[in-house]
Amino acid sequence: MGIGDRHQKKDVEAALKRAEAAGLKVTHDKNRHRWGWVICCPCNQSQVVYCTPQSQGEEAREIDRFTRRHQNCA
Ligand SMILES: [Zn+2]
Structure with a gap:
């Protein structure tokens, strides 16, 4: 992910970092309600x-x- 692509919810951001570290691709497409994939x-x-x-903890899980x-x- 590039600069400015951090998720605003820190639990979700941490989970995205774990996904990247595991070799998965994280994309930020700036759709209105969808942060990305x-x-x-x-x-x-x-x-x-x-x-x-609704729950950043559940989203992270x-x-x-x-x-x-x-x-x-x-
Ligand atoms: Zn797979």
């Missing part, structure tokens, strides 16, 4: 990331679940 390139699956989730499921795909 976490993408697993080898199997072409993606997890949507919202800008203002969903990202972590996706990361765990896909960290060994490559």
Whole structure:
């Protein structure tokens, strides 16, 4: 991710960093409600990331679940 692509919710940002560290691709597409995506390139699956989730803790856990499921795909 480049400068300015940080998620405003720190729990979500931390989960996105863990996803990147595990080799997944994080994209910020600046849609109104959607912050972007976490993408697993080898199997072409993606997890949507919202800008203002109802619970940032739950949003972070969903990202972590996706990361765990896909960290060994490559
Ligand atoms: Zn995968």
